[in-house]
Amino acid sequence: MKGAARTIGRDLGRIFQALAGLLFVSILVPLIWGEYYAIPALVVAGLVPFAVGYILTSRFRDAARPGKLHGMIIAALGWFCVAIFGSLPFLLIAWTVELAPPILGEPSQTSTLAAFTNPINAVFESMSGFTGTGLTMTDNEEVLPRTLQWWRSFIEWIGGVGVIVLTTAILARPGSGSLTLYESEARSERIHPSIVSTVQTIWWIFILFTFVSILLLWVVGMPLWGAINHGMTGLATGGFSITDNSIATYDSVAIDFALLPIMLLGSIAFPVHYLILQGDLRNLYSDLQTRWVFIYMGIGTVLLTVLVYVSDTYDSLFTAFRYGSFQFVSAATCAGFQTATDATNVALGRWSAQAQLTVVFGMVVGGAAGSTVGGIKLIRALTLLKGIRFRIADVFYPETAVRRLKINGRRLNEQEIRQEFEEAAIIAALWFLFLGLGTFALLIMLPQGEYTLENVIFEVASAQGNVGLSAGITGPESLPTLGKVMFLFNMWIGRLEIIPVLVTLRAVFDRGGLYR
Amino acid sequence: MTVSDIPIVGDLLESGAEDRVFDSLLLAGPVLILVIAFLGRSTVTVGLAAAYVLFFVAYVLYLGVRR
Numbered sequence: 001m002k003g004a005a006r007t008i009g010r011d012l013g014r015i016f017q018a019l020a021g022l023l024f025v026s027i028l029v030p031l032i033w034g035e036y037y038a039i040p041a042l043v044v045a046g047l048v049p050f051a052v053g054y055i056l057t058s059r060f061r062d063a064a065r066p067g068k069l070h071g072m073i074i075a076a077l078g079w080f081c082v083a084i085f086g087s088l089p090f091l092l093i094a095w096t097v098e099l100a101p102p103i104l105g106e107p108s109q110t111s112t113l114a115a116f117t118n119p120i121n122a123v124f125e126s127m128s129g130f131t132g133t134g135l136t137m138t139d140n141e142e143v144l145p146r147t148l149q150w151w152r153s154f155i156e157w158i159g160g161v162g163v164i165v166l167t168t169a170i171l172a173r174p175g176s177g178s179l180t181l182y183e184s185e186a187r188s189e190r191i192h193p194s195i196v197s198t199v200q201t202i203w204w205i206f207i208l209f210t211f212v213s214i215l216l217l218w219v220v221g222m223p224l225w226g227a228i229n230h231g232m233t234g235l236a237t238g239g240f241s242i243t244d245n246s247i248a249t250y251d252s253v254a255i256d257f258a259l260l261p262i263m264l265l266g267s268i269a270f271p272v273h274y275l276i277l278q279g280d281l282r283n284l285y286s287d288l289q290t291r292w293v294f295i296y297m298g299i300g301t302v303l304l305t306v307l308v309y310v311s312d313t314y315d316s317l318f319t320a321f322r323y324g325s326f327q328f329v330s331a332a333t334c335a336g337f338q339t340a341t342d343a344t345n346v347a348l349g350r351w352s353a354q355a356q357l358t359v360v361f362g363m364v365v366g367g368a369a370g371s372t373v374g375g376i377k378l379i380r381a382l383t384l385l386k387g388i389r390f391r392i393a394d395v396f397y398p399e400t401a402v403r404r405l406k407i408n409g410r411r412l413n414e415q416e417i418r419q420e421f422e423e424a425a426i427i428a429a430l431w432f433l434f435l436g437l438g439t440f441a442l443l444i445m446l447p448q449g450e451y452t453l454e455n456v457i458f459e460v461a462s463a464q465g466n467v468g469l470s471a472g473i474t475g476p477e478s479l480p481t482l483g484k485v486m487f488l489f490n491m492w493i494g495r496l497e498i499i500p501v502l503v504t505l506r507a508v509f510d511r512g513g514l515y516r
Numbered sequence: 517m518t519v520s521d522i523p524i525v526g527d528l529l530e531s532g533a534e535d536r537v538f539d540s541l542l543l544a545g546p547v548l549i550l551v552i553a554f555l556g557r558s559t560v561t562v563g564l565a566a567a568y569v570l571f572f573v574a575y576v577l578y579l580g581v582r583r
Contacts, residue, residue, distance in 0.1 A: 197531070200527070200530075200531035201532065201533075203528075203531065204528060204531040204532040204533070204542070205533075207528070207542060207545075208532070208538060208541060208542045208545070210545075211541070211542065211545025211546065211548075211549070211568075212541075212545070212569055212572050214545075214549060215548065215549070215565040215568050215569050216569045218552065218565055219562060219565045219566045224549070224552055224553055228549070274533060276576065276580075277533040277535070277538060277576065277579075278535075278579065278583075279576075279579030279580050279582060279583035280583060281576075281577075281579075281580035281583075
């Protein structure tokens with residue numbers, strides 16, 4: 001285990017150093033916006049992970065390559081620690097403003113920013129950002145310092161692709177066990193034979209799409225700062241906003257519809273994007289997951305439109321389509337932007353139970369594996385459906401028949417079918433288990449009668465699916481501390497697809513002798 | 517010295533779809549955003565941004581049709 005600790009320590013150190021780099025780069029934002037009081041907080045917030053990272057990487061420089069177990073522990077601990085370190089800008093800037101030292105210009109405090117003087121709120125925001133969830137502890141994002149608006153968008157943008165993917169792209173070299181780490185962060189697809197080249201290409205695609213998204217949003221009327229932030233969080237399917245009522249603030253049909261393709265881009269796997277950028281447009285329908293992204297979004301949009309229209313939530317079919325399409329795509333791509341709010345129309349939490357549960361269904365399934373989305377992922381849902389159909393049809397064939405299952409162009413034999421079906425079934429079962437446990441726990445924590453069952457299921461599914469839509473439960477005051485801790489766990493396991501976190505917890509408990 | 521000799525830019529150009537048009541769009545994107553930040557919203561800047569987005573879409577379609 002000592003050797004394992006060295007390997008884990010070295011690779012965690014690399015992740016912390018990459019995080020420190022993000023914090024140091026972000027110092028440009030307070031410089032540009034004249035929020036000089038935020039600079040010391042960012043410097044300290046960057047120095048802490050840099051120092052810890054430097055110590056770990058130098059001390060364990062010669063550690064062995066990570067194996068599968070190490071990879072899972074590094075991914076789980078890495079994401080957890082990154083959320084902790086990533087909370088420092090929220091905490092330190094909030095306290096800087098709270099104490100208002102004359103030397104830093106005595107910036108004025110707001111109740112929104114003051115919420116981050118509580119460490120649990122700061123960690124919640126950071127975990128929500130890095131996991132691309134988008135649930136927030138802020139009451140009004142508009143009054144946050146630009147530095148924190150940027151930091152929220154930036155961590156969602158980075159988290160959308162992945163902290164380890166970032167570290168691999170910047171710090172890893174071929175042959176340093178990058179594949180193991182890459183796979184531990186819920187990714188498996190390769191664009192090139194080399195993992196380092198693969199992650200560099202993923203970033204290339206992501207950066208190009210980010211510029212296209214920002215400029216598209218600006219063209220349709222969003223102010224530039226909003227376009228930069230929403231372009232980043234929309235593509236990363238994160239969903240943090242810089243406005244009080246998310247996208248509803250703009251109340252613009254053009255902006256609503258411009259965000260649809262941006263969120264959809266984020267829900268398509270990067271290897272497919274690469275092929276499409278090389279002119280192979282057939283992948284839009286020949287790739288199983290991509291084809292189903294469009295089918296699934298189409299069916300969900302129609303269903304939700306019909307549900308909100310017939311339940312008289314909206315009085316015109318176009319309005320029902322506008323909000324229905326946006327909210328289904330936002331949920332199923334796990335972006336979590338909201339246009340259905342009471343400020344401009346009807347809040348999601350007041351939609352009919354059927355409509356809310358349709359949105360929940362979108363959040364649970366998610367988009368394509370290998371993209372930026374959360375949820376169970378389309379490929380697993382399809383594997384489960386095809387596997388079930390295969391098993392049922394099996395009864396109608398003679399025992400000697402040799403059957404194969406075709407998934408995404410691959411013909412699987414019995415053993416491969418069992419392996420793929422088992423993996424999909426385990427993750428889906430764990431997903432629903434934690435959804436059920438979370439719903440039960442939250443029902444106990446919340447005041448009796450204040451929220452309906454569908455509200456509670458909606459909120460837990462949103463946290464665990466890394467979506468960020470809210471039925472109104474999440475907030476600095478409305479969600480009890482225990483609920484915040486539970487949601488931290490839900491967001492963490494949701495981003496890493498549960499198993500690495502359970503493996504890490506087992507390793508920790510096993511090592512500590514808590515059970516055996 | 518060429519564009520690909522510039523540290524971060526060079527790495528970015530090496531990582532992509534090996535297509536100079538996309539590479540150019542990647543490099544032009546932040547420049548255009550800076551131009552918009554300095555000049556604000558005007559017919560010219562909206563036209564430039566719209567041309568950027570439309571060109572990107574048209575070029576992807578062109579590659580698809582050509583293939």
